[in-house]
Structure formats: C-alpha cells, structure tokens
Amino acid sequence: MRTMPLHKHLARLVLLAGAGALALAAGGCSVKGGENxxxxxxxxxFVxxxxxxxxxxxxETKGTVGPNLDEAFRAAVNEGGGRNTVRTVVEGQVENPNPEGLMPKGxxxxAVLKDIAAYIADSAAKSGSDSGLLATAVKAPGSGKPAVEKAGKLQIAADPAGQLAYVTKSASAKPGAVTIEMPNASGVSHNIAVEAGEKGANGTGTVVGASPFTAKGSVSVHVTLKPGTYTFFCQxxxxxxxxxxxTLTVK
Ligand code: HEC
Structure with a gap:
C-alpha cells in the first residue's frame, strides 16, 4: 500500500484546518447576529x-419607576411557556407600551430589541450571578478614580451607561467655594446635591446645595464647604x- 506523499498530507491538513476555522467563524457570527x-x-x-x-x-440594575422584572416574570418562568413567554411579553411591551403609562415608546x-428580550428572558428570576463574558459585559458602576477639586472646580459625572450611579463614589476638595459640575451623557435624568455628613444611601442631613436636573448635558451647583465630610447624591x-x-471629603 502506498502512503500519501507528505505534501498532499499537509495540504489536506491545511484544508481541514481552514474548514475548522470557517466553522468557528460561522459559529462566532451566529452568536453576534442573525437568528441567535x-x-x-x-x-x-438593557442596562x-x-x-x-x-x-x-x-x-444589577435597581430602577424603581417600572415593575421589578424578576418579580414580574417569576410566575411565567416557572410555567409552561417559560422563558419564551418572557421574550414575547418584553418585545410586545417595548413595541407597544401603554400610552398612559410611564414607559417611553420607541x-x-x-435586533437590539431581540437581544434585550432574550437577555431578560434568560436572566429574570434566576438565582446566582452572571459568569464569564456576561459578568464583565457591563463595568461596575462607581468604580472610577476619585474626583479631585482643582481651582475651585470639582467634576463628578453621572454613569454614562445609564446606571444609577456617578462614575466615582469618592471626591475631595479644599474648604471654601466650590463649583460641582455633573456631566450626564446617559439620557436618564439626574442632578447632584450635597448634604453634610457621611450619610450613605439614606440621608437625612441638611442639603447645602443642589444642581438642576438634566438627562443630557452638564449642570452644576455652587457650594461653600467647611472642613469635614459630605455626601453627594442624586435627588x-x-x-x-x-x-x-x-462621599466628599473636605480638608
Ligand atoms: C422611564 C422609565 C422606563 C423605562 C426607561 C423602561 N420602562 Fe419598562 N415599564 C415602565 C413602567 C412605568 C411600566 C409599567 C407599565 C406601563 O406604565 O406601561 C413598565 C413596564 C414594563 C414591562 C411589563 C412588566 C409587567 O409587569 O408585565 C416590561 C416587560 C418592560 N417594562 C420592559 C422594559 C424594557 C425591556 C425596557 C428597555 C428597553 C424598559 N422597560 C424601559 C417604565 C420604564
């Protein structure tokens, strides 16, 4: 029996490898778009x-204007149609929100809506947390570098992706007059207010200043700060x- 000449062997291997790469590429594509x-x-x-x-x-979204989607779909997920039902409901709701409701149209x-609906269908009422690429798909809000006041100006941007957060959880300034500026590219309406003390999520302190609201653009507030700790927050x-x-530290 004659063995296959080496160069033919190699050619076959290259062909096979090529076919493999093509199959992989096609698989990759179908994840990105098309039917899947x-x-x-x-x-x-979604975020x-x-x-x-x-x-x-x-x-890890925490909006409260509309229904909690884990709660809204818990029953559907556990029933017959399961997660496919969720997909259909989400697509229907986004295409035709109640005109008297608070959910904007359009x-x-x-494909964007299909991706969002599939993500909600996959995630609603599911315990645990995302892993792999899904876990890193969205940057953790508030994880940016601390904001530092310079020449009387302190800039603290709203999370540009629409998360209910500023880009940082921490800021510092020198005592005296400070203009706090909040750029907001998210399309979600926010402002920035300052109250005395380190009050966290549930403040009851005295608000020393508050900017107007904006959904897109930049707003600012002028405050005069004494040494100490303040909380900046959205109203x-x-x-x-x-x-x-x-937390805003003044010293
Ligand atoms: C400005 C706030 C707002 C935004 C943004 C918003 N929704 Fe809503 N959503 C609501 C409110 C309020 C309701 C309650 C029903 C109504 O008013 O129409 C609702 C209802 C829903 C429901 C029905 C839940 C149920 O109990 O049956 C789904 C599903 C939904 N929204 C999905 C979405 C998706 C997907 C997006 C993003 C593409 C979105 N919403 C963006 C406010 C919002």
Whole structure:
C-alpha cells in the first residue's frame, strides 16, 4: 500500500484546518447576529436603556419607576411557556407600551430589541450571578478614580451607561467655594446635591446645595464647604437608594 506523499498530507491538513476555522467563524457570527440573539449586547443595552426604571438582579440594575422584572416574570418562568413567554411579553411591551403609562415608546427595535428580550428572558428570576463574558459585559458602576477639586472646580459625572450611579463614589476638595459640575451623557435624568455628613444611601442631613436636573448635558451647583465630610447624591426618586451617591471629603 502506498502512503500519501507528505505534501498532499499537509495540504489536506491545511484544508481541514481552514474548514475548522470557517466553522468557528460561522459559529462566532451566529452568536453576534442573525437568528441567535447576543446576550452580551442584550445585557449592555438593557442596562443602558431599561435599567434606570427596572430592577433586574442579574443585571444589577435597581430602577424603581417600572415593575421589578424578576418579580414580574417569576410566575411565567416557572410555567409552561417559560422563558419564551418572557421574550414575547418584553418585545410586545417595548413595541407597544401603554400610552398612559410611564414607559417611553420607541426605546428599542429590531435586533437590539431581540437581544434585550432574550437577555431578560434568560436572566429574570434566576438565582446566582452572571459568569464569564456576561459578568464583565457591563463595568461596575462607581468604580472610577476619585474626583479631585482643582481651582475651585470639582467634576463628578453621572454613569454614562445609564446606571444609577456617578462614575466615582469618592471626591475631595479644599474648604471654601466650590463649583460641582455633573456631566450626564446617559439620557436618564439626574442632578447632584450635597448634604453634610457621611450619610450613605439614606440621608437625612441638611442639603447645602443642589444642581438642576438634566438627562443630557452638564449642570452644576455652587457650594461653600467647611472642613469635614459630605455626601453627594442624586435627588431623582429612588436613585440614591439604588446607589447614586458618594462621599466628599473636605480638608
Ligand atoms: C422611564 C422609565 C422606563 C423605562 C426607561 C423602561 N420602562 Fe419598562 N415599564 C415602565 C413602567 C412605568 C411600566 C409599567 C407599565 C406601563 O406604565 O406601561 C413598565 C413596564 C414594563 C414591562 C411589563 C412588566 C409587567 O409587569 O408585565 C416590561 C416587560 C418592560 N417594562 C420592559 C422594559 C424594557 C425591556 C425596557 C428597555 C428597553 C424598559 N422597560 C424601559 C417604565 C420604564
């Protein structure tokens, strides 16, 4: 029996390897688009477009304007149609929200809506936390570098992805007059207020100043600070409780 010449052998191997790479590439594509929704993009879009109003434990969103989606879908997930029902309900709700309700129309459509709906269907009322790529799909809110006052100006931006948080939990300033500026690119309405003391999520202190609200743009507040500790926070209902606050140290 004649053995296959080495160069033919190699050619076959290359062909096979090529076919393998193609199959892999095709598999990769089908995760990204086409028929299979992309859960990673779905999570990112959910946080950006829905999380400010809806709580979903897996996405770590804490909005309270709309229903808690884990609670809303707990029964559906445990019943016959299961997670497919959730998908259909979400797509229907986003396409046709109640015109008298508080949910805006036209938040998402097409492939983006399919990804969001698939992500909610996959995540609602599911215990534990995300792992792998899903776990790192959205940056933890408030994990940015501390904000430092310079020449009487202190900039503390709202989370640009729409999380109920500022980009940092910590700021410092020198005593005296300070302008605190809050850029907000998220599309979710926020402001920035300052109260005396380190009060965390549930303040009861005296508000020493508060900026106007903006959903897109930049607002600021002028305050005169004495040495000590203050809390900066958002006055939109539910935002502070959801984590939109931080500590300002003046010394
Ligand atoms: C501005 C706040 C707001 C935003 C943003 C928002 N929703 Fe809603 N959502 C609501 C409110 C309020 C309701 C309650 C029903 C109503 O008013 O129509 C609701 C209802 C729902 C329901 C029905 C829940 C149930 O109990 O049946 C689903 C599903 C839903 N929203 C999904 C989404 C998705 C997905 C997004 C993002 C694309 C989103 N929402 C963005 C406020 C919001």
């Amino acid at each position: 929704p992309n859960l990673i993009a779905g999570k990112q879009m 950006a477009k829905c999380g400010a109003c809806h709580t979903l434990a897996r996405a 938040l998402a459509s097409g 939109a209902p539910g935002h502070r409780a959801a984590g939109m606050y931080g």
